[in-house]
Amino acid sequence: MSLSRAEVERIALLGRLQLSEAELAAMTEQLGQVIGYMDLLSELNTDDVEPMAHAVEISNVFRPDELTPSYDRSTMLARAPHADGEFYLVPAVLGD
Amino acid sequence: MNESYTTIIGLEVHVQLLTRTKLFCGCSTKFGAPPNTQTCPICTGLPGTLPVMNRRAFELALRTAVALNCQIARYTKWDRKQYYYPDLPKGYQISQYDLPFSSDGYLEIRDPKARFEPKRVGIIRAHLEEDAGKSMHDEKAGEADSKIDLNRAGTPLLEIVSQPDMRSPLEAAAYLDELKLLLTYLEVSDCNMQEGSLRVDANVNIHVHQPDGHRIPTPIVEVKNMNSFRAVERALAYEAERQYEVFQQTGQRLGQVPKQTRGWDDVENITRAQRHKEESSDYRYFPDPDLVPVTVTDQQIEAVQAGLGELPADLRHRLELTYNLTPYDSDVIVNKGRGLVDYYLQTAELCGDGKLASNWVTQDVLRELKERKLSIDEFPLRPPALADLLKKVKAGDIDTTRGREVFLAMLAGGRSAEAVMAEMGFEKVDESALVELCRELVEANPKLVADVKAGKLQAAGAFVGQAKKKNPNVNPGRVREICLELIGKM
């Protein structure tokens, strides 16, 4: 199992990364190797194994529906790369 | 409606749950605050923050699912749905994917005007998730920056996905009305579409009838941007016709083109295709490692069930059975909400005549509520006072027309029926005095008596008119009865 350059390009868009030609080439090769190594797992039969998503088996953790003070807008917007004092700003979103 | 096809509709409804705080943090969910004033590090996804689930949100969601007759999962988990959008600060939405907490329910719909047969609309699933923030785009797209308000980000939403069981826009509207009513009864959501606490997307296609009896399904279209139930009805009607036209031109069937998303344009009254990049639909769901699963026991579900109270469908049934109301009347009362139902039930019990109470509540009370822009809880005339009045009407102490005058005076002055009647000089005329009066009239009007005897019963009406002139308090019905009786004996 290996990885094609086109696949890396598609994944890079999905993961919102812009890769240079050189990065794309290096990534395709390096990740190809890594994914090849992952093939090791296919020798295991795991049909009857429950997936384990959590490292501790706890359940039903809730918080009460109680208000805590929100942060000042100025505090929150202070770390925004682009804001107008009321809103976070991004380049115009067209269509959808 | 076009007879050449059947419309197939499924609805996805998002409702905001009535919690005080967001799903994963203590920020307020109140509508209408200035932008970005109800946020904190958690709901804005600052590095290092973690979600902890709001117990009330889960309880409200559970309550709704039980009321929707859903199967409740004994084990449920939370998943991340990943996509990039500026109003989604973590880059993923915490939602439920393969193990929603509820599935396989139904909601019964019917039309009191009987334009469609009563039916069950299946519920595929209901799941809990967090809302995104709000993006505001410049009217002249591309001219100015888009603005992001994260106040709404993290508000608890219940997504209710129906089966494609509806066969007309009318059925879809009935489903939405009934769902909204149920949610209001359950007090889980205020369902205010203007404030975005209820949102509807529709999946629609048509099955085109062929001469040989076959039906050809057209590609499914998702319709968005419908801002009222009325808009849903119109958008679906438009979309079905549009698909029929497209089918006639292209013959395109289900499966031949990818699923399309179209937005409803409320001004032009059309749906428009929305641009969607294909890659954006790869949401890469996986279990959120920051949240732990929730387990639900049989006892919990039983307790929720027991605490639901009477729901709209049960109430209608009870009104029809116990008080002999027509489906139309029970619908009018129940659809106005639990407050009016309680008002009606008390009035009916106290006056001892469900039908009479229904007439007054659905006509006079509702009319006054509407005129005065009051809710039933604010209505000054409470059930005991109304029931007193109705008892007098029922006993024939006062006729309906005068009853209405008394009703309005009670409403204006906050006094009892008795007091108003006394003040207005409405008092019951003694039976013997009434008989005496009738006797006088009969004797004084041999022409009318002859008419009645000849079978012109309407002539009796003239006695009523004359009686009222002599004594405005007489009961017209009783006057008529006595006069006829006297004439019969002559």
Next chain:
Amino acid sequence: MSSLADRTATELLADLSSGRLTSVEVTQAFVDRIEAHDKKVGAFLRFDSLPALEQARQVDQRRRAGQPVGRLAGLPVAVKDLLCSRDEKTTCASRILADFVAPYDATVVARLKAADAVLIGRTNLDEFAMGGSTENSAFQKTRNPWDLERTPGGSSGGAAACVAASMAPLSIGTDTGGSIRQPAGLCGVTGLKPTYGRVSRFGLVAFASSLDQIGPLASNAQDAALLLEVIAGHDAYDSTSVDRPVPAYSQSVRQPLEGLTLGLVREHFGEGLNGEVEAAVRETVGVYRSLGAKVKDISLPHSKYGVAAYYIIAPSEASSNLARYDGVHYGYRTDEKAMQAELAAERQRFESAGNKRAIDEMDTPLVRLYRRSRAEGFGAEVKRRIILGTYALSAGYADKFYLKALKVRRLIRQDFDKAFQEVDLILGPVTTSPAFKIGEKVNDPLAMYLVDLYTVSANLAGIGGIAFPCGFSSGGLPIGVQLQAPPFEEDRLLRACHMYQQATEWHKRRPVL
């Protein structure tokens, strides 16, 4: 020359409590060490003596006034630059957060503050904790104090190096696949990765949420116990933190374990294990035998799948956790004008070539803003893992990779559960070899990933582990040994480590700088 900085945290704390030493004196000793040596080592990303000394002064004042002081009152603690501290920078060693100031405290930081620890500085790491050499820091390299040509390991390389170089008596690290134990092993210090859920992750910038744990690094088990005792415990802000009492580790650590049975994992001594490392580990077994421990050969049959499963699960979670760095709400954003110009140039190029399809497929300005901000903000290893994780979760591959890895994870956990029915602790190497040279593995990600061979399984299983020095290579590099315990048996790990450290002197050796 013997300095205050060469003494253990426990000793210093005793003298601080008794009034024999002031916090200013202690803090000054470490400040002096940092000022003298950190130019060479590069353990600290940020260090400012003034606020540290001011904090020390305040603790001294309160102590003198007879006011109550916290558990670590006046003792310097270094914090990995991956935990948020209110109104201070937290960079995660990434350009994308180079100027990020958190408006809140991580729970662990809040607990350190409540314990009156002197927060002496922020230590270097691999960007977002992704790496095993601290070479992936966007800002600087950290060098192994034992050999400045070599890496300290990672990702908590700064955290381990600063303890090894006596620049801090106590240090907070994080461990997702070995990031405390591996640098502890390579730098010759004691580092403990607690059971998942033992220490709150709130305020720890997530790498892989189901694997990340915060833990202590120190000169010995007793000091590590002291720090763990302060930071462990349930936190209502972390749904995965476990609500169970925190033992008084710093007290119990001195009690030797009786009737101890150690397990030696057959699979740990296979090919690839450096001879000197193997010898040192086997010698450690001998020490434990002499202390009365029994030793059993055991098998963890799925351990060889650990790295593969780990490098699917960790990047998958990371790809999701790092999606929030998009240049919209905080952090680095690309130059918008340059971005718009780039798009305009592209469009023109496609137009003149008449390539309508390419025009249709062009990024929107918003998508390009994301892509450029992230491309410029993240380093190569972070990008690799985002791509790897995005791939492993994407449609058509999720079952083969992500889901499969979760199943293998279960098998690995079951191996441990079975093993711990037979033995109290598992003993083995931390890494296959002592510290490697800077630059040696930077262009070979797979080789770098395989360094984590002996450490990732504990993270996958969620169990605790401790690494500490058990010898030195012929080249004078520390060799580490690792103990692993059943869930929530940190106490057992610390006591076993302390037993060994009572019988040996390896942990007392310090590099000459």
